[in-house]
Amino acid sequence: MSSSLSSAEPRGGRPKRFLSPTSIMIYSALLVAAIYYLIPLYVMVMTSLKGMPEIRLGNVFSPPVEVTFQPWATAWNSACTGLYCEGIKVGFFNSMKILVPSVIFSIIIASVNGYALSNWRFKGSELFFTALIFGAFIPYQVMLYPLVIITRQLGIFGTLTGVIVIHTIFGMPILTLLFRNYFVSLPPELFKAARVDGAGFWRIFLQIMLPMSLPIFVVAVILQVTGIWNDFLFGVIFAGTKNFPMTVQLNNIVNSTQGVKEYNVNMAATILTGAVPLLVYFFSGKYFVRGIAAGAVKG
Amino acid sequence: MAGSRRPFTPLRNLNAKIAAVPMILTVLVVFIGCTLWTVVYSFTSSRSLPTLDFVGMDQYVRLFRTSRWTVSLKNLAIFGVLSLSFSLVLGFILAALMDQKIRFENTFRTIFLYPHALSFIVTGLVWQWILTPAYGVQKVVRDLGFETFNFPILTDGRFTIYAIVIAGLWQGTGLVMALMLAGLRNIDDEIWKAARVDGIPAWKTYLFIIIPMMRPVFITTLVIISATIVKVYDLVVALTNGGPGISSEVPAKYVYDLMFSRGNLGQGLAASTIMLTTVLIILVPWALLEFRPRYRKGEASK
Numbered sequence: 001m002s003s004s005l006s007s008a009e010p011r012g013g014r015p016k017r018f019l020s021p022t023s024i025m026i027y028s029a030l031l032v033a034a035i036y037y038l039i040p041l042y043v044m045v046m047t048s049l050k051g052m053p054e055i056r057l058g059n060v061f062s063p064p065v066e067v068t069f070q071p072w073a074t075a076w077n078s079a080c081t082g083l084y085c086e087g088i089k090v091g092f093f094n095s096m097k098i099l100v101p102s103v104i105f106s107i108i109i110a111s112v113n114g115y116a117l118s119n120w121r122f123k124g125s126e127l128f129f130t131a132l133i134f135g136a137f138i139p140y141q142v143m144l145y146p147l148v149i150i151t152r153q154l155g156i157f158g159t160l161t162g163v164i165v166i167h168t169i170f171g172m173p174i175l176t177l178l179f180r181n182y183f184v185s186l187p188p189e190l191f192k193a194a195r196v197d198g199a200g201f202w203r204i205f206l207q208i209m210l211p212m213s214l215p216i217f218v219v220a221v222i223l224q225v226t227g228i229w230n231d232f233l234f235g236v237i238f239a240g241t242k243n244f245p246m247t248v249q250l251n252n253i254v255n256s257t258q259g260v261k262e263y264n265v266n267m268a269a270t271i272l273t274g275a276v277p278l279l280v281y282f283f284s285g286k287y288f289v290r291g292i293a294a295g296a297v298k299g
Numbered sequence: 300m301a302g303s304r305r306p307f308t309p310l311r312n313l314n315a316k317i318a319a320v321p322m323i324l325t326v327l328v329v330f331i332g333c334t335l336w337t338v339v340y341s342f343t344s345s346r347s348l349p350t351l352d353f354v355g356m357d358q359y360v361r362l363f364r365t366s367r368w369t370v371s372l373k374n375l376a377i378f379g380v381l382s383l384s385f386s387l388v389l390g391f392i393l394a395a396l397m398d399q400k401i402r403f404e405n406t407f408r409t410i411f412l413y414p415h416a417l418s419f420i421v422t423g424l425v426w427q428w429i430l431t432p433a434y435g436v437q438k439v440v441r442d443l444g445f446e447t448f449n450f451p452i453l454t455d456g457r458f459t460i461y462a463i464v465i466a467g468l469w470q471g472t473g474l475v476m477a478l479m480l481a482g483l484r485n486i487d488d489e490i491w492k493a494a495r496v497d498g499i500p501a502w503k504t505y506l507f508i509i510i511p512m513m514r515p516v517f518i519t520t521l522v523i524i525s526a527t528i529v530k531v532y533d534l535v536v537a538l539t540n541g542g543p544g545i546s547s548e549v550p551a552k553y554v555y556d557l558m559f560s561r562g563n564l565g566q567g568l569a570a571s572t573i574m575l576t577t578v579l580i581i582l583v584p585w586a587l588l589e590f591r592p593r594y595r596k597g598e599a600s601k
Contacts, residue, residue: 026399033393034410040425040469041413047428059438060429112318120315128319128326135330137526137582141554141571145564146333149349169325176322201314230418232533237559247420251537254424267428274421281416282409289408289477292415 048072048268055263071264075272079265081252088269091249095229095276098245102164103224106171107217113172114179115205119191129180136173140233151238158240166234171227175220178291182216183209215287222284223291226277246273334575341569347562358569368570371548374460378549379528381464382471386524387517389468390475395505397476398483408480412473419470423537426466427453456546459539463547466538467531475520482516483509518585525581529574550574 043060048071050064077087084090116122117129147166148157156162186209194204235245244252250273254266281288344354362368393411397404414422429435430453437450452458486509494504510517532551535541541548550570558567 023399023401026396026401030393030396030401030407034407037410037414037469037473040422040429043429044425055434058434059442060431060435061439109321113322116315116318120312120318122312122315122319125315125319128323131326131330132322134582134586135326137522137578138330138334139530139551139571139574139578141530141532141551142337142575143329143333144554144571145349145558145568146336147329150328150333168321169329172322172325201318226416230420232418232420232536233555247418247533250424251420254427255537255540263428263434266424270421270424274417277416277418278413281413285405285409288416289412292474292477293481 044267044271044274048075048264048271050264052262052264071262071268072272074262075253075265075268079253079262079269081249082256088246088249088253088272091244091246092272094239094243094249095246097160098163098167098235098239098243099225099228101160102167102171102228103221105164106168106175106224107220109168110172110175110220111179111213111217112205114176114181115183115209116201117176117180118183119204120201129176132173132176140170144233144237148237157238160239160243163234163239163243163245166238167228167231170234171224174223178216178220178223179213182213186212218284219287219291222280222287225280226288229276337568338572338575341565341572343565345564345568347564349564354565358565359573362566362569362573365566367545367548368550368553370545371550371553374463374547375529375531375549377460378464378467378531379525381461382467382528383521383524385464385468386472386475387520390472390520391479391510393472393476394479394483397480408477411476414470415473417470419531419533420537422466422470423534426462426469427538430462430465453539454543456543459543459547463531463535463538467534470534471524471527475524478516478520478523479513482513486512515589518589522581522585526578529577529581 046063047055047060049067049069050058051066051068051070054065075087076089078085079087081090117125151157151162151165156165190208190212191204194208199207229245230247231245232247232251235243236248239245239248250269253269340349340351341358342353342355343350344352344357397407401407430450432438432451432454435450436452437448440448440450452462490508490512491504494508499508530551531549532555535547535549535552539547541552551574554567554571554574556567557563557570
C-alpha cells in the first residue's frame, strides 16, 4: 500500500494491512457471525412487508415482491388479543404508563441510596448493601407469591401502582450498585470541602453530586428503559388485565389467536414491540454497553 | 471511626438512614421475608390458598414424582450446559476477533449486541417464525433443491429444547462478547510484547496466558449467565409455550403455572424453593471464592 500522499498520512502505529491472509480470515469470520445476528431482523422486516398470499408461496427469507404496509397498520390498530381487537397500540400506551413512573422512581430512590452508601455510611450500611446485591440473584419466582399477598393487602395488586412498585424494588440492586460505584469514584476532596463549608446531606447531593453525575444517570435511564420495557413476568402478574404491557399483548396476539395466523401482522407487531429498546440502543451506543457491563463490575 | 465504644445514636446521620429506608425494606421484607415465607410454606399442604398445615417433605416427594417437573429439570440442565458452554466459547472467540485492531469495530459490536436490547418475548417469537417448518429453515433448504430435508425442531418434542438454546444464544452471546472484550482490553500490552519476543504463536498466547489471566472475568460472566439461565421463562412462553406436550417445559414456567393457573400453591412453592437451592449451589462457592480472599489480596496484588 504505497501512497503518494504519504505526508498526509497519520503518524504512529499503522493499522494492519487490510488484505493479509490473517485479516481475510478474521473479517470473514466476523462477517459470517454478523450475518447470523442480522438474519432475524431481516426476516422480521421482510415478513412484515409481505401480503399473506405471498408468505404462503415463499419462505421466510424471500424478499417481498409487492411491498405493503397494511400489516403494520393492522398490527397497530386492530390485531386481536383474545377477545379485544384494538391492536398492539393498547399495549404500547400501557407500557409507557408503566415505564415512565417506574424509571423515575427507581432512579431517584437508587441514586439517593447509592449516595448515602458511598458518602454517608452508617453502621450496617455495607451489610445491607451486600444483602441487596446477593438478593438480585434470587429467582423472582421465589418471591412472587408473597409479593402478590403483600400488594393485595396494600390494595395495589393488579394496578399500575402495583407493577411500578415491583419494578422499583427489583431495579434497586443494579441501580444502587451503579450509583454507589460512581459516587465512590468521585474525588473525596469535593465532598470534604462541601462538608467543611457546612453543606448537609441533601444540599451536597443536589448541588455538587447531581451536576457531576449526568453520564451515570444516562446509563441508569437506558438500563431501566430497556429492562422495564422488555419485562413480561411482572406485567402479567402485577399490572392487571387492563394494564397488560406491550410484551404481554404481543405474546397474546401471536400465540393465542384463533383461526388463521397472520404472520405478517405478527411480525409487524413484534418489530413495533422491539422498536423502543432498539432505538434506545442504536442512539445510546457506548452508554448501553456501560450499563450492561455495570452488572459485571464488582462492588 | 476511631471510637470503639461509640454510644448508640440512632439519630446520627439520620438523612442517610432515611435515604436507605427503601433498600432496608427491600432487603428485609422482599429478599429475606418473602424468601423465608416461600421456603416455610413449601412444607405445607397449601392448595389454592396458603395454610400452615405442615406436611413435611410431601410436596417435594410429589414434585419429583411429577414427570412435568423432572422433564423441566432435564430441560434446564440441557439448556444451561449448552448455553453456558457455547456462549462462553463463541463470546470469547468473537471478542478475540474484535480485539485484532480491526476496522468497523463499532459496526460489528452494534450488530452483535443489538439482540440483547430485545425482550425474550420478541426473541422467542422471531425464532418461532424462522423455525416454523412450513415457511422457515426447513422450507428454505427444500426450496434450494433438497426436497426431503427435515428440520422438525419445533414439532418433534425431542428437539424443541434446542430451539430455545438457539434463540437464547442469539440473544445472549453479544453480552458475553462485550464482557470478554472489556476483559481483553484490560490485559497489559507488555504481556503481548513479551509473548511475541519469545516467539509464542498467538493462539498459544490466548490459550495458555490470556485465558488463565482472565479467570475472574470468566467466573463473573459464568455466574451472571447462570443466574439468568435458571430464571428462563418468557423465552419459553413465547417460543414453544412448553410444547409440544410437555417437551420444552422449564422450572420457572412450572412454578408460574402451578401457582397462578392451576391453584396448586404447595407444588409451586416447593418448585421455586428448588430453584433457589440451584442458585445457591452456584452462588455460594463463587461468593466464598470471590469475596473472602479480597481482604488479603489487598497487599498481594500488584
